[in-house]
Amino acid sequence: MDTDPGVDDAQAIAFAIAHPEIELLGLTTVFGNAQIDVTTRNALTVLEEFGRSDIPVAKGAAQPLQISRFPAPDFVHGDDGMGGLYLEPPKQQEINETAAEFIVRVANEQHGELSLIAVGPLTNIAQALVLDPELPNKVTALVVMGGTVDAIGNVSPVAEANFINDPHAADAVCSADWPLSIVGLDVTMKIAFTDSLFKKLQKKAGKVGDFLWRSSRFYVDFYSSLSQKISDERACAMHDASALVYLVQPDYFTNVSGPACVAKSGPAMGQLLLDRTKESYLLPYWEGRPNVSVAMQVDGQAVLDCFVNTLIDFN
Ligand code: RIB
Numbered sequence: 001m002d003t004d005p006g007v008d009d010a011q012a013i014a015f016a017i018a019h020p021e022i023e024l025l026g027l028t029t030v031f032g033n034a035q036i037d038v039t040t041r042n043a044l045t046v047l048e049e050f051g052r053s054d055i056p057v058a059k060g061a062a063q064p065l066q067i068s069r070f071p072a073p074d075f076v077h078g079d080d081g082m083g084g085l086y087l088e089p090p091k092q093q094e095i096n097e098t099a100a101e102f103i104v105r106v107a108n109e110q111h112g113e114l115s116l117i118a119v120g121p122l123t124n125i126a127q128a129l130v131l132d133p134e135l136p137n138k139v140t141a142l143v144v145m146g147g148t149v150d151a152i153g154n155v156s157p158v159a160e161a162n163f164i165n166d167p168h169a170a171d172a173v174c175s176a177d178w179p180l181s182i183v184g185l186d187v188t189m190k191i192a193f194t195d196s197l198f199k200k201l202q203k204k205a206g207k208v209g210d211f212l213w214r215s216s217r218f219y220v221d222f223y224s225s226l227s228q229k230i231s232d233e234r235a236c237a238m239h240d241a242s243a244l245v246y247l248v249q250p251d252y253f254t255n256v257s258g259p260a261c262v263a264k265s266g267p268a269m270g271q272l273l274l275d276r277t278k279e280s281y282l283l284p285y286w287e288g289r290p291n292v293s294v295a296m297q298v299d300g301q302a303v304l305d306c307f308v309n310t311l312i313d314f315n
């Protein structure tokens with residue numbers, strides 16, 4: 001799992017650890033919700049909090065492939081990237097391998113059995129693709145949390161954070177012939193992770209549930225301050241964890257397929273451009289591109305039930 005922890009990344013990591021059908025083989029870290037040293041420290045700390053410091057963490061990209069890094073969104077995730085919890089430094093350290101090297105090595109070791117989940121900017125995945133251009137044929141699935149087709153963007157009118165943070169990487173990932181599914185704002189903004197659910201987790205999901213409650217306070221405050229409300233109750237959107245639920249329950253989602261590219265500059269930078277008609281267009285950007293499967297509708301209640309019940313059962 002490639003991640004930029006991040007409050008909602010921690011939720012996704014919790015689900016990956018708790019779900020009986022997922023064996024989490026490692027975390028690779030990327031800049032995004034905070035700088036790379038912070039996201040890497042958070043990955044290590046979160047694993048320790050969840051009692052799984054045996055899971056390796058490989059540190060990845062500190063900046064995007066070509067553009068300058070945008071400022072970290074400390075007003076969303078806190079300046080520690082973990083909702084202002086300011087956790088103790090981790091005891092473990094990252095392994096002596098880059099994120100891209102780790103991804104390529106594990107994909108080769110797993111002989112086609114690896115599912116790759118990316119819930120941060122796609123820099124490490126694009127770098128892994130350069131290291132091993134055959135990578136798309138070596139994974140069972142690549143599930144990406146990022147982008148938006150019809151929903152309003154969360155960092156510009158048309159762009160989602162993970163895609164705009166490295167649009168060149170996002171476009172490179174969309175150009176390769178992976179078994180690629182995208183779980184973006186079209187669905188994640190419809191999944192309201194309410195305070196009632198966080199409270200339920202705090203009561204019934206032990207230490208992990210308590211951590212998710214505490215780490216989400218600042219994040220839910222941010223979501224509650226937005227003009228675009230996702231629920232009548234205090235709530236945040238379920239972004240990264242939705243990609244993990246997609247991995248085990250794809251039937252909760254309705255997808256549309258087509259070639260896709262990502263705008264790399266200008267006011268549309270980071271916009272996911274999905275060709276849903278496969279007509280021939282005036283512009284050539286979609287020509288020769290493989291189909292990408294993008295989640296457009298979701299049974300949000302089923303996703304929330306799956307997440308909450310998985311964590312409660314794990315306790
Ligand atoms: O747009 C939501 C995504 O951006 C999530 O991955 C969140 O963690 C942030 O990085």
Ligand code: CA
Pocket residue numbers: 003004005006008009032033119120240
């Ligand atoms: Ca993330």
